[in-house]
Amino acid sequence: MREFSYDVVTIGGGPAGMAAALAAREAGAERVLILERDRELGGILQQCIHNGFGLRRFEEELTGPGYAHRYIDMVKATDIDVWLDTTVLAAEPGGVITSVSPHAGLTVVKAKSVVYAMGCRERTRGAIRTPGSRPAGVFTAGAAQRMVNMEGYLPGKEVVIVGSGDIGLIMARRMTFEGAKVKAVFEIMPYSNGLTRNIVQCLEDFDIPLYLGHSVTAIHGKDRVTGITVSQVNDRLEVIDGTAFDVACDCVLLSVGLIPENELGRAAGVALDSITSGARVDQFRETSLPGFFAAGNVLHVHDLVDWVSEEAAIAGRSAARHARGELAASGQERSVMAGEGLRTVVPQRLSPFEPGRMSVRFYFRASKPMGASLLQFWADGVLAFERKLRVVKPSEMIVADIPVRKIGDAMTLEFRVVAAPEKIDAEDEIEEEA
Amino acid sequence: MAGSFGVGPLPDSADVVVIGGGVVGSAIARELSRFELSVVLIERSPDVATGTSKANSGILHAGFDAEPGTWKARLNVRGAALYAELAEGLGIPRKATGALVVAKDAAQMETVADLRRRGIENGVPGLEIWNTDQVVAHEPNISPEVAGALWAPSGAIVCPFLATVGFAENAIRNGVRIITECVVTGLDVAGGRVVAVQTTRGRIATRFVVNAAGLHAGDVARMAGDGSFTIKPRRGEYILFDRSVGQLVNTVLFPTPDKVSKGILVSPTVHGNVFIGPDAVDIDDPDDKETTAGGLAGIIAGARRIVPALPLGTAITEFAGLRAAAGKDFVIGPSPVTRGLVHAAGIQSPGLTSAPAIGEVIVEILGEVGLKLRPKASFVPINPEKPRFHDLDRETQARLIASDPLFGRVICRCETITEAEIVAAIQSPCGARTVDGVKRRVRAGAGRCQGGFCGPRVTAILARELGIPVTAVRKDSAGSWLFLSRAQLEAGEGIHA
Numbered sequence: 001m002r003e004f005s006y007d008v009v010t011i012g013g014g015p016a017g018m019a020a021a022l023a024a025r026e027a028g029a030e031r032v033l034i035l036e037r038d039r040e041l042g043g044i045l046q047q048c049i050h051n052g053f054g055l056r057r058f059e060e061e062l063t064g065p066g067y068a069h070r071y072i073d074m075v076k077a078t079d080i081d082v083w084l085d086t087t088v089l090a091a092e093p094g095g096v097i098t099s100v101s102p103h104a105g106l107t108v109v110k111a112k113s114v115v116y117a118m119g120c121r122e123r124t125r126g127a128i129r130t131p132g133s134r135p136a137g138v139f140t141a142g143a144a145q146r147m148v149n150m151e152g153y154l155p156g157k158e159v160v161i162v163g164s165g166d167i168g169l170i171m172a173r174r175m176t177f178e179g180a181k182v183k184a185v186f187e188i189m190p191y192s193n194g195l196t197r198n199i200v201q202c203l204e205d206f207d208i209p210l211y212l213g214h215s216v217t218a219i220h221g222k223d224r225v226t227g228i229t230v231s232q233v234n235d236r237l238e239v240i241d242g243t244a245f246d247v248a249c250d251c252v253l254l255s256v257g258l259i260p261e262n263e264l265g266r267a268a269g270v271a272l273d274s275i276t277s278g279a280r281v282d283q284f285r286e287t288s289l290p291g292f293f294a295a296g297n298v299l300h301v302h303d304l305v306d307w308v309s310e311e312a313a314i315a316g317r318s319a320a321r322h323a324r325g326e327l328a329a330s331g332q333e334r335s336v337m338a339g340e341g342l343r344t345v346v347p348q349r350l351s352p353f354e355p356g357r358m359s360v361r362f363y364f365r366a367s368k369p370m371g372a373s374l375l376q377f378w379a380d381g382v383l384a385f386e387r388k389l390r391v392v393k394p395s396e397m398i399v400a401d402i403p404v405r406k407i408g409d410a411m412t413l414e415f416r417v418v419a420a421p422e423k424i425d426a427e428d429e430i431e432e433e434a
Numbered sequence: 435m436a437g438s439f440g441v442g443p444l445p446d447s448a449d450v451v452v453i454g455g456g457v458v459g460s461a462i463a464r465e466l467s468r469f470e471l472s473v474v475l476i477e478r479s480p481d482v483a484t485g486t487s488k489a490n491s492g493i494l495h496a497g498f499d500a501e502p503g504t505w506k507a508r509l510n511v512r513g514a515a516l517y518a519e520l521a522e523g524l525g526i527p528r529k530a531t532g533a534l535v536v537a538k539d540a541a542q543m544e545t546v547a548d549l550r551r552r553g554i555e556n557g558v559p560g561l562e563i564w565n566t567d568q569v570v571a572h573e574p575n576i577s578p579e580v581a582g583a584l585w586a587p588s589g590a591i592v593c594p595f596l597a598t599v600g601f602a603e604n605a606i607r608n609g610v611r612i613i614t615e616c617v618v619t620g621l622d623v624a625g626g627r628v629v630a631v632q633t634t635r636g637r638i639a640t641r642f643v644v645n646a647a648g649l650h651a652g653d654v655a656r657m658a659g660d661g662s663f664t665i666k667p668r669r670g671e672y673i674l675f676d677r678s679v680g681q682l683v684n685t686v687l688f689p690t691p692d693k694v695s696k697g698i699l700v701s702p703t704v705h706g707n708v709f710i711g712p713d714a715v716d717i718d719d720p721d722d723k724e725t726t727a728g729g730l731a732g733i734i735a736g737a738r739r740i741v742p743a744l745p746l747g748t749a750i751t752e753f754a755g756l757r758a759a760a761g762k763d764f765v766i767g768p769s770p771v772t773r774g775l776v777h778a779a780g781i782q783s784p785g786l787t788s789a790p791a792i793g794e795v796i797v798e799i800l801g802e803v804g805l806k807l808r809p810k811a812s813f814v815p816i817n818p819e820k821p822r823f824h825d826l827d828r829e830t831q832a833r834l835i836a837s838d839p840l841f842g843r844v845i846c847r848c849e850t851i852t853e854a855e856i857v858a859a860i861q862s863p864c865g866a867r868t869v870d871g872v873k874r875r876v877r878a879g880a881g882r883c884q885g886g887f888c889g890p891r892v893t894a895i896l897a898r899e900l901g902i903p904v905t906a907v908r909k910d911s912a913g914s915w916l917f918l919s920r921a922q923l924e925a926g927e928g929i930h931a
Binding site: 098104126127131132133137223224 | 673674678721722723724725726727729730747749750751752753828831832835836839840841842843844847848850852853882883884885886887889890893894904905908909910911912913914915916917918919920923924
């Protein structure tokens, strides 16, 4: 068993792992390592061959592999070590990481700081309890995406998409390009869970119908899928009798949500947020386990990779500081809460501010769609800050910078989204606060 | 004669043909392989354990349920003892968890006391009546409403797939030929005696046929003019939970049974999951394995009566299994109509538990009806051990990777299953031919992502190891192709081409 020492190790070589490693190296960590289980860096981006990545980060529209390769090239230009085809079995307190690979065998790495960057996994049919038979032809959208885009095989030719998550929407367009017939997308909620641009570009542009408030109540077929039964649901998501209809298809793609892949953290005792399913972190992205940071979709599911890169860089910089002993965990922590109108907020707590800090960036998900709204920041029960939002959607992350001077000495920070008293112009929406 | 597994050519003749590659047929074939005989097992699916044997509770029943004097009573107790003896050598995961039959009130406590008396008569060891405190001390998550329970320390759990594969693989090692994707179409009878089996892969001459055809056993009997029993399929639905909540229960928890079934259980699995189910619904179609919204809601309600705080959010899959019910007892014995035909039919619960004992009894009966049984000197009773990477200590893991680098590549991240284990699952004597076959043997895809990550990789490994194109890889059944090529789509051939 071989043993190694590093300052910062990122577990995962997708966009979060690479951004964290680069930021750690730039922030002065000398020995940085990326552990990646796949044969190449890039993570799930490698199978996302559609465009639309990087508008924010590079001000250019890139494909997934295109975006990934910007980062891969940056990593290659440094002395960051990359171990591919390497799976981490355990990452334990004290920074002891045990991994295996076919070429290096079982290896132990001692890291001063660890960044979790394992991404997320897709919710399955079992998790949403779709009744019916269990034939071939039911895939998560991501698994199908890998087969179509990386291996060149198709999961079916008459496709139905269940759930309106972004991967499902992208796959609706992709399967159409490949010559398959995409019959419909069925979404149980009264609103879509995908980005507006994907609804437009992947469904509307191809006349693929989107049925909101519909649930798949059975999957049929013995060997291969032959069809599904769908019903309308009421506002409690219960099936409305008499609304059932059948759709013939040979393939069902599920796009019903993503779950942070936190099994390593859970095993190590990291405190998780029951709503995001990611670690509870502070503004440094440090988890409850000192020296362990979280970045990317393992922390909370992002809709844009650009945010992943940006947020992961925070974790990487913090990891470098921790490795140097500059990120002492001391002083009282403040709690951050998602109040009315919001489902999640990251970070969930604040550690004492470092010198020179001007603002803290928070990431939110709304609990329901709303029109013109106000994002409110309440410090110890006092309204301290407001920002206008033209429109609010659970599928689109809200990002806001709160000035440190507004936070002051408040111990309890609460955010809310409330209906705006008047209509808000588009200009107000992009107004940057800091 | 060398053993084999797969779609190879059917031999012209055999001493014994076993119909059905479930746990019962496989256990019978393994028992027959102790003797100097040519044995052929015919299975209609691409794999063993694809019918009743793949979707059941995985329980080794202690044996207090069955009416004394029945086949069920006799074979249950014997079968449970045989598993304790055989499991390790055959590579069958088994855990001696014990079982509790939970009573909610005084009336049920009386039923539980009756079960104890019956169990003692059946020879079940160690049965005790526990009070509420004892039950709650043993099972902290159980409903505090329980009045007490029957404690059966000899109750255990087993992996039903690996039980079947363990028997089948050992049978193959000892010379049995298992022909898959081979459907029996008729039995030739001459002078009141079976003389051959007709199949979709040809005809095989034989004087002895064992009918272990599960849900289709009634049809097989009628092919020989024997209408002495009918199989009624009975469907049961299940919900399986993630291993992260595996500590929910320590033992098999039964409600106090009623006349139809043993009720909805809450039970651990040998792999560290928890399941709830099954219900019991009589159906007509022996292939109808659909789960239903009502059925799932029913088992949730039933399970909550035993364990109120069910972690429904951690459910990873739901499925339905079928039991082949032919009446109150198993149908075991020579056909009353056709000589040479021996039935192992109507094997509902406790069929999995009884399987190895059924194997012994069927061989005994075959001897009685004229099959010459000469012990085989070269019989090997055990299968070589297959390392389970996840369960080993770090040093052993390191050694394994040094001996085969593919142990260093984790394919299934949820269950930590390595490529070496998947390759071995495909290349072993009763090797996987399908994605679900790999899952049943080594659990790749059986975890919380249900193959979302490893499914495409397992597909690729199967194609490589079997030397077939990806478009020929199937999920489970003979027609369950997973992918098509773009050329097939353009040619309008579809997935079944």
